[in-house]
Amino acid sequence: MTAAANQSGRRPTTSRRLERAGIRDVAAAAGVSITTVSDALNGKGRLPDETRSRVREVAERLGYRPSAAARTLRTGRSGLIGLTVTTYGEEPFTFTEFAYFAEMARAATSAALGRGYALVVLPASSRHDVWGNIALDGTVVIDPPDQDPLVSELYRSGVPVVSDGKPGNCPVTAWVDNDHEAAVLGILDHLSEAGARRIGLLTGTSTDTYTRLSTEAYLGWCAKVGQEPVYEAYPAHDPAAGAVAADRLLARPDRPDAVYGLFDPNGTDLLAAARRYGLRVPDDLLLVCCSESDVYATTEPPITTLSLKPRKIGTTVVNLLIDAIEGVDSGTGVDIARLFPPRFRTAGNGPPPGTLMPTELIVRASSQRRSPRTTVSPPRPPGEV
Amino acid sequence: MTAAANQSGRRPTTSRRLERAGIRDVAAAAGVSITTVSDALNGKGRLPDETRSRVREVAERLGYRPSAAARTLRTGRSGLIGLTVTTYGEEPFTFTEFAYFAEMARAATSAALGRGYALVVLPASSRHDVWGNIALDGTVVIDPPDQDPLVSELYRSGVPVVSDGKPGNCPVTAWVDNDHEAAVLGILDHLSEAGARRIGLLTGTSTDTYTRLSTEAYLGWCAKVGQEPVYEAYPAHDPAAGAVAADRLLARPDRPDAVYGLFDPNGTDLLAAARRYGLRVPDDLLLVCCSESDVYATTEPPITTLSLKPRKIGTTVVNLLIDAIEGVDSGTGVDIARLFPPRFRTAGNGPPPGTLMPTELIVRASSQRRSPRTTVSPPRPPGEV
DNA sequence: AGCCTTCGGAGATACGTTTCTCCAAGAGTG
DNA sequence: CACTCTTGGAGAAACGTATCTCCGAAGGCT
Known part of the structure; x- marks a missing residue:
C-alpha cells in the first residue's frame, strides 16, 4: 500500500467544498490509481479479487456514486x-x-x-x-x-x-406494426359468417397508418364482395365526436346490420346508439370494435374486440x-x-x-347470432414475421 | 474573417473519423473562439448581434448539436x-x-x-x-x-x-396529497343524507397512505356515529380479488345498504355483485367509488365517484x-x-x-334516492391551502 | 544466464461543454 | 496626454469518467 497516497490527487484548486466523492477520492482512500478503481468497479481489467473487493468496500464506505453524466460523455452511451x-x-x-x-x-x-x-x-x-x-x-x-x-x-x-x-x-431504423389489412379482412369475414349482409365501418379522419390501412382494407373488401361501403369518419381524438359518428352511422337510410369500429370507445358508443334506435345486439346489429379494454367483457352484451397486442x-x-x-x-x-x-x-x-405482429380477435356475444359462448381465435396467419 | 481559421483546432489526434461536428469545428469554421460560439449560441456574454447571428448560421450549416452529456457534466443539470x-x-x-x-x-x-x-x-x-x-x-x-x-x-x-x-x-423534500380524511367523511355524510343506515367499505390490504388514511377515517366515523364497521379488504393490485371482495361484502349477514369502494374497479364489481344478489341500485343499495374513469357516467345506473384530481x-x-x-x-x-x-x-x-389538494365528489344516480339528476359539488373545504 | 510471458497496476489523454479570468484596442475625459 | 471605461473576445481550467499505452517485477523455460 503506497504510503503517500493519502494526498488528494486533485490539482491545487481553489477550495474543496462539500462535494460528493469522486473516483479520485476513492482511489486516494484505497491507495490505488483511478484506473484500478474504475476497473475494479466495472469488472474490467485484470485485478486480483482481493484488490477488487477492497476497492469496492472503500467506494461503498465513501458513498461513491459514479457520475452518470461523465460516464455518458466518455462512453457515448446514456442508457x-x-x-x-x-x-x-x-x-x-x-x-x-x-x-x-x-x-x-x-x-x-x-x-x-x-x-x-x-x-x-x-x-x-x-x-x-x-x-x-x-x-x-x-x-x-x-x-x-x-x-x-x-x-x-x-x-x-x-x-x-x-x-x-x-x-x-x-x-x-426499423418498424413494427400489426397486419392491419389481415385483421380487418378477418373481422369482415367473421361478421359475414355470422350473417351480416351490410357491414359498416366507424373510422377516423387522421392520416396515420392504422386508420389508412384499415380503411383501405375495408374499401377493398367491399369492392371485392360487391357491397356498397357504409362508413362514417370522425376525428379520433375527440371522444364526443365518436358518439355522434356512431349515431350518424346507425341513422343512415342504408343502415348497416353489422359495424366494425376502429377505436376503443366505439363499442360503448355504438351500443348506446343502438339502444337509442331500438336495435338489439347481436340480433339486429352485430358489433366489433378494436380495443384493449376489458370492459367489453362485461357490457350488455359483451362485445367482440380486436386486440392489437400492444x-x-x-x-x-x-x-x-x-x-x-x-x-x-x-x-x-x-x-x-x-x-x-x-x-x-x-x-x-x-x-x-x-x-408484422399478429392481432387477436376476442369473440364475444356481440358478433354471433348462435352460441353466445366466448372463444378466442386468431383471425388469419400474419403476412410476415 | 481570419484566414488561418480553417485549420482544425483539435490537437494532432490519431485520425479524424466521420464524427459529429463539435463546438470546436464551429469555432474554426466561423473564425472565432469556442468561448464566442458558446456565448453566441446560449445568448450569454457580450457580443454584437452580427457576430451572434453569424456564429448561429455557421452552426446551423454544420448541423451542430451541442452534446447533452458534456453540458450535463459541466453544468450539473440534466433536465x-x-x-x-x-x-x-x-x-x-x-x-x-x-x-x-x-x-x-x-x-x-x-x-x-x-x-x-x-x-x-x-x-x-x-x-x-x-x-x-x-x-x-x-x-x-x-x-x-x-x-x-x-x-x-x-x-x-x-x-x-x-x-x-x-x-x-x-x-x-416536499409532498402533495389529497385530504383523504375529509373526502371519506364527506362521502359518508353524503350517503347518510341519502338515507343510508349502514355504510360498508371496500378497502385494500396494502399499507400505503391512501388506503390507511381512508380506512382510519371510516373507522373513526363509525365510532363517532355508533355504527358497527362493515368492511372487506383485499389486495388492490389484483383485479379478480376485487370482484370477490365485493361479493363477500354483499353476502354478509350484516349486509350494508350503502358501500364506498376505495378503488377504481370497485364500482363495476359492486354493481355486478348487487345484480347477482338482486339488489337494485340505488333503491336497495347506495354506491360510491373512487375513480377517475368516466365509464361510471354511462353505467346502469351511473355511479357517483370521488375524483382525486390527479x-x-x-x-x-x-x-x-x-x-x-x-x-x-x-x-x-x-x-x-x-x-x-x-x-x-x-x-x-x-x-x-x-x-393538501381538494377532491371532488361527482354525484350521480347511484347515491341518491330522490332526484337522479347529476350534479357536481366539492365535499368539504380542504384542510389547507 | 538470458528470454519470454503473465500479472498487477500506474499515467495520461480525450470526451465536449461552460465559465472564470484576463487582455487588447478604441473611446471618452480631465 | 495620461487615464479610465467599455467593447469584443481569447485562453484555459475544470466537470468525472473510461480506456489506451506502457512498465516493472516475478516466474517459467531453454
Whole structure:
C-alpha cells in the first residue's frame, strides 16, 4: 500500500467544498490509481479479487456514486431511450386516451428496464429545447405521421429510431406494426359468417397508418364482395365526436346490420346508439370494435374486440431498438442484425426492415347470432414475421 | 474573417473519423473562439448581434448539436426528472392499472415539459444498474411506502424528491396529497343524507397512505356515529380479488345498504355483485367509488365517484420539484420557497412541507334516492391551502 | 544466464461543454 | 496626454469518467 497516497490527487484548486466523492477520492482512500478503481468497479481489467473487493468496500464506505453524466460523455452511451407518441389533440400525450398506448408504453418501459435502459417521455413536436438537451441512445416513435420532421431530424442526428406503425416516408431504423389489412379482412369475414349482409365501418379522419390501412382494407373488401361501403369518419381524438359518428352511422337510410369500429370507445358508443334506435345486439346489429379494454367483457352484451397486442408490440419495438443501439441481434425473432451496425443504415439501401405482429380477435356475444359462448381465435396467419 | 481559421483546432489526434461536428469545428469554421460560439449560441456574454447571428448560421450549416452529456457534466443539470410509481404486483408500473396514475403521469409529463424538463420512467425497486446510470435533477415518487429505501437512497445522493402521498417516514423534500380524511367523511355524510343506515367499505390490504388514511377515517366515523364497521379488504393490485371482495361484502349477514369502494374497479364489481344478489341500485343499495374513469357516467345506473384530481396533483408535484431544483418559488400557491435552497433541507428541521389538494365528489344516480339528476359539488373545504 | 510471458497496476489523454479570468484596442475625459 | 471605461473576445481550467499505452517485477523455460 503506497504510503503517500493519502494526498488528494486533485490539482491545487481553489477550495474543496462539500462535494460528493469522486473516483479520485476513492482511489486516494484505497491507495490505488483511478484506473484500478474504475476497473475494479466495472469488472474490467485484470485485478486480483482481493484488490477488487477492497476497492469496492472503500467506494461503498465513501458513498461513491459514479457520475452518470461523465460516464455518458466518455462512453457515448446514456442508457436513455426516448418515447414519443404522436398526438392529435392539443395535449402532448395520448397515453391515457386509448388503453392501447398505456399498455404499449408499459410493456416498452418494462422491456427497456429489463435490458438496463430507461424511457424518457418526450413530446411529438420537435421542441428543440428539450430534445436537444437529452443524450438519447435511441428513440421509439409511436405512430409517426407521413413525413415526420421529428424522425428526419433524429435521423440526421444519428439517433436510431424504431417506430410503432409502418412509417409513411421517413427514415426509421426499423418498424413494427400489426397486419392491419389481415385483421380487418378477418373481422369482415367473421361478421359475414355470422350473417351480416351490410357491414359498416366507424373510422377516423387522421392520416396515420392504422386508420389508412384499415380503411383501405375495408374499401377493398367491399369492392371485392360487391357491397356498397357504409362508413362514417370522425376525428379520433375527440371522444364526443365518436358518439355522434356512431349515431350518424346507425341513422343512415342504408343502415348497416353489422359495424366494425376502429377505436376503443366505439363499442360503448355504438351500443348506446343502438339502444337509442331500438336495435338489439347481436340480433339486429352485430358489433366489433378494436380495443384493449376489458370492459367489453362485461357490457350488455359483451362485445367482440380486436386486440392489437400492444404488450407484444411495445416489447418488440424496444428490443429492436436496443439491438440496433448495441449492434446485436438478441434473438427477437427478427433477422435484421446485419442491417444495423453500418451506422444505423446509411440511407439508400432499400426500405427499412419491418415486422408484422399478429392481432387477436376476442369473440364475444356481440358478433354471433348462435352460441353466445366466448372463444378466442386468431383471425388469419400474419403476412410476415 | 481570419484566414488561418480553417485549420482544425483539435490537437494532432490519431485520425479524424466521420464524427459529429463539435463546438470546436464551429469555432474554426466561423473564425472565432469556442468561448464566442458558446456565448453566441446560449445568448450569454457580450457580443454584437452580427457576430451572434453569424456564429448561429455557421452552426446551423454544420448541423451542430451541442452534446447533452458534456453540458450535463459541466453544468450539473440534466433536465431529467425521475418518475417512479410504487408497485404492488410484479410488473414494474401501475400506469394502466388505475386511471388515476395514467392521468397523473400525463399531467406531470406535460408540466415538466412545459418547464423544459423531461420525465424518465423508473422502477420502484432501487435497481442500482439503472438508477445509478442516469443523471437526475430530481425525482417524483408516487405513493412511497412507509420506510422507502429508495427515497432514503435518493436523499443520501442529494437528489430532491417530491412525493405524491404523504410520506410515512422517509426524507422527502416536499409532498402533495389529497385530504383523504375529509373526502371519506364527506362521502359518508353524503350517503347518510341519502338515507343510508349502514355504510360498508371496500378497502385494500396494502399499507400505503391512501388506503390507511381512508380506512382510519371510516373507522373513526363509525365510532363517532355508533355504527358497527362493515368492511372487506383485499389486495388492490389484483383485479379478480376485487370482484370477490365485493361479493363477500354483499353476502354478509350484516349486509350494508350503502358501500364506498376505495378503488377504481370497485364500482363495476359492486354493481355486478348487487345484480347477482338482486339488489337494485340505488333503491336497495347506495354506491360510491373512487375513480377517475368516466365509464361510471354511462353505467346502469351511473355511479357517483370521488375524483382525486390527479391532473392537479401531477402538475403540482412537478412544479414543486422543479422549484426545489431551481431554488425558486414560481408561485404554485405553496409557500415553501425558503425551505429549499439550503441543500434541499439539511434534515432535522421538522417535517417536510406538504400540500393538501381538494377532491371532488361527482354525484350521480347511484347515491341518491330522490332526484337522479347529476350534479357536481366539492365535499368539504380542504384542510389547507 | 538470458528470454519470454503473465500479472498487477500506474499515467495520461480525450470526451465536449461552460465559465472564470484576463487582455487588447478604441473611446471618452480631465 | 495620461487615464479610465467599455467593447469584443481569447485562453484555459475544470466537470468525472473510461480506456489506451506502457512498465516493472516475478516466474517459467531453454
